Amino acid sequence: MKVPKAITQAVKMEKHFVIAVHVSPDGDALGSALALSMALESIGKKTIVYSRDIIPVFYRFLPGHERITARLGTMTGDDPLLLLLDCNDPARAALEKNTFGKSIVIDHHNTGSHFGDMKWINPKAAATGLMIYYLIRSLGIAFDEDIATNLYAAISVDTGTFRYSNTSPELLLASAELIQAGANPGQIAKDLYETWAKNRFALLVMSLNTLEIKNNIAITYVTRNMLNKTQTKLEDTEHFSNFPRMIAEVKISLFLKEKSRGMWKVSLRSKGDVDVSRIAEQFGGGGHKNAAGCWMKGTLSSVKKEAINVASLII
Amino acid sequence: MKVPKAITQAVKMEKHFVIAVHVSPDGDALGSALALSMALESIGKKTIVYSRDIIPVFYRFLPGHERITARLGTMTGDDPLLLLLDCNDPARAALEKNTFGKSIVIDHHNTGSHFGDMKWINPKAAATGLMIYYLIRSLGIAFDEDIATNLYAAISVDTGTFRYSNTSPELLLASAELIQAGANPGQIAKDLYETWAKNRFALLVMSLNTLEIKNNIAITYVTRNMLNKTQTKLEDTEHFSNFPRMIAEVKISLFLKEKSRGMWKVSLRSKGDVDVSRIAEQFGGGGHKNAAGCWMKGTLSSVKKEAINVASLII
Numbered sequence: 265m266k267v268p269k270a271i272t273q274a275v276k277m278e279k280h281f282v283i284a285v286h287v288s289p290d291g292d293a294l295g296s297a298l299a300l301s302m303a304l305e306s307i308g309k310k311t312i313v314y315s316r317d318i319i320p321v322f323y324r325f326l327p328g329h330e331r332i333t334a335r336l337g338t339m340t341g342d343d344p345l346l347l348l349l350d351c352n353d354p355a356r357a358a359l360e361k362n363t364f365g366k367s368i369v370i371d372h373h374n375t376g377s378h379f380g381d382m383k384w385i386n387p388k389a390a391a392t393g394l395m396i397y398y399l400i401r402s403l404g405i406a407f408d409e410d411i412a413t414n415l416y417a418a419i420s421v422d423t424g425t426f427r428y429s430n431t432s433p434e435l436l437l438a439s440a441e442l443i444q445a446g447a448n449p450g451q452i453a454k455d456l457y458e459t460w461a462k463n464r465f466a467l468l469v470m471s472l473n474t475l476e477i478k479n480n481i482a483i484t485y486v487t488r489n490m491l492n493k494t495q496t497k498l499e500d501t502e503h504f505s506n507f508p509r510m511i512a513e514v515k516i517s518l519f520l521k522e523k524s525r526g527m528w529k530v531s532l533r534s535k536g537d538v539d540v541s542r543i544a545e546q547f548g549g550g551g552h553k554n555a556a557g558c559w560m561k562g563t564l565s566s567v568k569k570e571a572i573n574v575a576s577l578i579i
Numbered sequence: 580m581k582v583p584k585a586i587t588q589a590v591k592m593e594k595h596f597v598i599a600v601h602v603s604p605d606g607d608a609l610g611s612a613l614a615l616s617m618a619l620e621s622i623g624k625k626t627i628v629y630s631r632d633i634i635p636v637f638y639r640f641l642p643g644h645e646r647i648t649a650r651l652g653t654m655t656g657d658d659p660l661l662l663l664l665d666c667n668d669p670a671r672a673a674l675e676k677n678t679f680g681k682s683i684v685i686d687h688h689n690t691g692s693h694f695g696d697m698k699w700i701n702p703k704a705a706a707t708g709l710m711i712y713y714l715i716r717s718l719g720i721a722f723d724e725d726i727a728t729n730l731y732a733a734i735s736v737d738t739g740t741f742r743y744s745n746t747s748p749e750l751l752l753a754s755a756e757l758i759q760a761g762a763n764p765g766q767i768a769k770d771l772y773e774t775w776a777k778n779r780f781a782l783l784v785m786s787l788n789t790l791e792i793k794n795n796i797a798i799t800y801v802t803r804n805m806l807n808k809t810q811t812k813l814e815d816t817e818h819f820s821n822f823p824r825m826i827a828e829v830k831i832s833l834f835l836k837e838k839s840r841g842m843w844k845v846s847l848r849s850k851g852d853v854d855v856s857r858i859a860e861q862f863g864g865g866g867h868k869n870a871a872g873c874w875m876k877g878t879l880s881s882v883k884k885e886a887i888n889v890a891s892l893i894i
Contacts, residue, residue, distance in 0.1 A: 426741045427772065429765025433755035440748035440755075450744025457742065458850065459827040462792060472784045477777065512774045535769065 265395065265434065267402040268384050271368055275304070275403060278366075280344035282336060284314040286351035287358055288499065291323055291456070293350035295418030296370075296396045298328045300347065302414070303405045312336060312344070316358035320499045325455040326417060327410035336362065350392040352385060353377040370395055372422075373552070387552075390430035393418025397438050409446030416447035417456065424506075425453055428554065429536075467494040471504050471519070476568075481575045482508035483568055485520040485528075498523065505531035516540060516575050520560075520567060528567050532556045532575075543574050580710065580749065582717040583699050586683055590619070590718060593681075595659035597651060599629040601666035602673055606638055606771070608665035610733030611685075611711045613643045615662065617729070618720045627651060627659070631673035635814075640770040641732060642725035651677065665707040667700060668692040685710055687737075705745035708733025712753050724761030731762035732771065740768055782809040786819055786834075791883075796890045797823035798883055800835040800843075813838065820846040831855060831890050835875075835882060843882050847871045847890075858889050 275281075283301050285293035294315070301311040313332045323329065346354075346364035352375040354360045354367075369380035372389040389395050393415045400407065400415075407415070419439060423431050426439075443449055460468075470493075471484045486501050498521055505519035517533040530547070532540035534554050541556040549558025560567045590596075598616050600608035609630070616626040628647045638644065661669075661679035667690040669675045669682075684695035687704040704710050708730045715722065715730075722730070734754060738746050741754075758764055775783075785808075786801045801816055813836055820834035832848040845862070847855035849869050856871040864873025875882045 424768070426764060427768035429763075431758070431764035431768075433758045436751040436755035436758070440751035443746070443748045443751070448744075449741060449746035453739070453742035454850075458825055460825045462826055462828060465790075465823075465826045469784065469787045469790070472787070475780075475784070508780075509773050510775045511777055511780045513777060514773075535773065 265386065265389065265398050267395075267398050268382070271370075271382050271384055272399065272402045274345070274366070274368060274382060275347075275399070278345040279309055280342040281309060281311045281347055282314050282344045282364065283311055283347045283349060284354075284357040284359055285349055286356040287316050289315050289317060289319070289323075290350075290502070291326075291421030292391045292393050292418045294319060294323050294326055294329070294332070295414040295416075295421070296349050296392045298326055298331070299393070299400065299411045299414035299418070300349070300396050301331065302328055302408070302411050303400045303403065306408070306411075307403070307405060310342075310344075314357070314359070317499075320502065321461070322456075322459055322502075325452075325459070327413050348380065349396070352383070353379050370399070373550070390428070390432065390435050391419045391422035393422065394435060394438060397442070407442060407445035412442040412445035412447040413452065416442045416449065417452050420452060420456060425456070461496075461500075463494045463496050464500040467491070467496045467500060468504055468507070470494065471501070472507060475508060477508075477511070477514060478572055479576050480513055480515040480579055481572055482511065482514040482517045483520070483572060484508060484517070485522070485564065485568070487522045487564065488525070491522075498529070505533045509533055509535060515579055518571050518575060520564070520571070522564075523559075526561055526563065528560045528562070528564075530558050530560050530567075530571060532558070538579060540575075540578075542578055543571075546574060580701065580704065580713050582710075582713050583697070586685075586697050586699055587714065587717045589660070589681070589683060589697060590662075590714070593660040594624055595657040596624060596626040596662055597629055597659045597679065598626055598662045598664060599669075599672040599674055600664055601671045602631050604630050604632060604634070604638075605665075606641075606736030607706045607708050607733045609634065609638050609641055609644070609647070610729040610731075610736070611664050611707045613641055613646070614708070614715065614726045614729035614733070615664070615711050616646065617643055617723070617726050618715045618718065621723070621726075622718070622720060625657070625659075629672070629674070637771075637774060640767075640774075642728050663695065664711070667698070668694050685714070705743075705747065705750050706734045706737035708737065709750060709753060712757070722757065722760035727757040727760035727762040728767065731757045731764065732767050735767060735771060740771070776811075776815075778809045778811050779815045782806070782811045782815060783819055783822070785809065786816070787822060790823060792823075792826070792829060793887055794891050795828050795830040795894055796887055797826065797829040797832045798835070798887060799823060799832070800837075800879065800883070802837045802879065803840070813844070820848045824848055824850060830894055833886050833890060835879070835886070837879075838874075841876055841878065843875045843877070843879075845873050845875050845882075845886060847873070853894065855890075855893075857893055858886075861889060 343365040346367040369383045508517040519531040534540040539553045544556035544558040547558035658680040661682040684698045823832040834846040849855040854868045859871035859873040862873035
């Protein structure tokens with residue numbers, strides 16, 4: 265993977281950076297942003313890592329997560345360079361009302377957005393973390409343990425720790441180098457997969473109890489009532505959509521979560537060649553072939569019915 | 580990792596091989612044996628892959644699994660070389676009554692066994708599959724897609740697909756080469772983790788509904804009645820004991836399954852330094868530090884109480 269020279273050059277020249285991630289940030293966005301922030305600060309640059317939303321508890325093992333802030337503060341006075349990571353439109357990072365001197369977009373999601381003075385969009389990259397790995401290398405900055413841990417975690421999240429079809433020799437070679445630089449694969453997997461709060465696990469089991477399967481489509485959901493009962497939050501449902509994929513006959517897994525009365529966030533997961541981003545796009549959402557998301561309006565039963573109907577068309 | 584020269588030499592010289600795996604063979608044993616058989620046959624040698632037990636359904640995606648046999652047949656007349664894989668005593672492969680011209684043991688389990696004219700025991704190897712990867716390389720044999728798939732699967736099983744602490748740069752580099760040779764990481768992960776029957780998944784959810792946590796000990800169970808309701812069998816509960824490990828506070832996971840009225844098979848799993856083999860031994864069972872098993876007698880509630888009491892003593 266080659267980093268556009270103009271981007272390496274622009275980052276080298278600049279002193280002040282706002283590194284921003286999308287709302288509801290996931291491990292790839294957070295690990296990428298933290299690694300890049302640490303790398304840039306190690307060569308004397310100033311950075312702010314901006315996230316509108318707070319960091320989910322289960323990502324607080326990422327080294328340096330406490331540097332993430334929802335306030336741009338005085339930095340904007342220094343006319344910083346915006347580095348927009350893991351998304352490609354400032355609105356996705358809740359930054360549409362801010363102005364920056366220059367902006368660089370680094371993302372592995374397909375886009376129709378025109379934002380960004382410079383862009384590096386690579387939908388073939390398994391994770392934004394892999395792109396940041398190459399950017400840091402192209403800047404000639406050494407990976408220390410914290411940088412390596414953040415990048416290894418970012419890559420792990422977006423590849424299911426090397427279980428998805430985006431796992432490539434290139435990815436494994438980069439990951440091998442990150443282990444050599446200090447990333448601890450056993451500990452990172454434990455931090456990612458064995459640190460669930462008890463009530464989050466209870467919510468998972470509750471959602472699995474709602475499982476229905478029709479035409480190779482699995483559907484599960486979480487309601488406000490279930491969140492209240494288990495004292496959990498919407499962000500605790502991360503990864504829930506993946507569990508029904510364990511079932512052989514399931515080709516699409518739809519997971520509905522009730523954001524507010526009648527408003528549902530839908531996570532779509534699929535196996536192999538089934539492209540759920542097409543479903544998400546129909547409802548104004550987006551994502552990748554095997555993992556996408558969108559919003560739907562209606563009652564639980566109307567949304568379930570509609571989602572299954574639309575999904576049935578692409579199987 | 581270096582292959583002992585004497586072993587490479589002995590394999591090169593010999594023409595007939597019995598490649599044997601332990602009873603209740605797992606993916607590491609099976610993938611290793613199949614890869615080695617295919618590699619040796621590709622250079623004109625004759626092999627039998629011997630397993631006393633039939634191959635579990637969920638490992639029947641391994642290329643060439645149909646060549647595995649429980650009959651040694653006429654091969655023994657040719658005075659074959661025994662290659663004992665992933666175990667180190669012929670009794671573990673149910674071969675203690677057979678005699679062989681020569682024998683080579685290749686294993687990554689520690690041993691007190693004296694068996695084997697030649698031995699290559701490497702407890703630091705994450706998987707026997709990694710040792711076979713090096714052996715095939717030392718023989719100068721190219722990895723084809725089937726060999727690569729078997730070795731990649733073997734390595735995946737014994738490292739939780741790169742999630743256990745035995746994951747190393749060396750392992751990732753070997754795996755990268757296996758992908759280049761044709762192993763399909765997404766498909767192998769799918770074959771390993773996403774081929775559950777619907778009723779097996781229903782049984783899992785049912786058992787997770789029984790979860791209780793006391794003193795960092797999780798306890799779940801499956802009764803005969805639950806098996807009947809879901810039309811499943813006791814062996815469908817494989818891996819169920821691992822799910823409660825997802826919860827941060829859980830240090831020990833106890834899983835009870837009712838073999839017959841009042842007779843319970845207990846699976847014990849633990850994290851880190853908690854040694855559950857000590858609990859299993861108290862009830863006449865055994866195993867490893869983090870994974871052990873035993874039998875207990877009594878009613879569900881008496882067995883639950885007793886198991887939790889004994890487990891509480893070692894936390």
